[in-house]
């Protein structure tokens with residue numbers, strides 16, 4: 170191999186501060202998606218060289234115990250990949266019951282990600298366990314609190330994201346928030362790393378995030394549509410047939426699911442028939458939810474995604490297949506490397 174070609178290959182690897190500090194091969198984290206990022210998906214991402222975060226979600230101890238243990242077992246002969254395993258939780262739910270977090274911390278995860286609430290009450294126990302703290306924010310004004318909590322990494326989540334995020338009044342877009350937070354961190358906390366979340370599904374998104382000043386990306390929807398994800402097959406199939414116009418943010422599915430989310434959060438999913446029927450009168454749905462809930466529950470039971478929800482973000486328009494997580498990560502990194510090399 171001549172020297173020029175060798176130099177070119179070295180330049181093509183995407184080593185960032187994030188991949189270095191977390192011993193990753195790629196600057197990519199799996200989002201800790203409640204009920205979807207189970208042990209198999211987290212382990213597959215860790216094996217593929219990304220950060221594998223189990224979706225501890227609402228803090229159900231039995232679910233978290235089962236899925237985190239599964240990931241540990243799948244990685245038991247692979248210390249390097251096991252060192253890339255962590256877990257995430259919905260912070261306001263921890264305020265009600267933190268037993269799942271307390272248990273996970275005994276398993277020595279490399280990282281804990283907290284989203285949607287004040288992370289400071291959990292900072293000491295996370296730090297004492299040796300795990301790094303990752304905090305997901307939706308607005309610039311939340312960054313100072315995350316730094317105060319000792320976050321090693323801030324995740325800037327734009328409104329394009331699948332699942333919960335800030336509503337239309339409070340939410341930001343990934344494209345403007347990432348460079349703004351990058352500048353803020355450079356000025357106020359230069360050792361804190363930054364990941365972009367919301368709208369990244371391929372190498373173009375990864376390369377763009379790095380150009381905007383992020384140290385890596387956090388991927389939800391694209392890794393949700395993989396063979397290892399625990400999402401229902403019918404939901405994944407619906408996602409492959411839906412373009413990027415086909416999702417919406419609202420409170421509709423939270424009301425139907427009896428989830429009592431605080432302001433300013435709402436939820437992005439595919440805007441299916443039941444959502445369209447209800448979205449025009451959310452106040453009435455809140456007051457009289459029984460009939461709509463019965464229809465939703467029947468849809469979930471039947472696997473009918475014209476009524477049940479498929480949780481995916483605007484990147485659904487870039488999701489046309491359901492490959493393995495390793496394939497998604499390989500495609501994404503190869504495309505980004507090619508783009509960045511040019």
Ligand SMILES: Cc1cc2nc3c(=O)[nH]c(=O)nc-3n(C[C@H](O)[C@H](O)[C@H](O)COP(=O)(O)O)c2cc1C
Nearest residue numbers: 200202203226284330331332367368389390480482
């Ligand atoms: C199915 C699904 C479930 C999610 N659940 C959680 C969760 O439990 N906790 C959390 O912090 N974020 C959750 N998110 C949001 C992700 O952390 C992340 O911000 C988002 O997926 C990034 O946008 P993308 O979907 O365009 O990749 C979820 C996202 C999806 C798609």
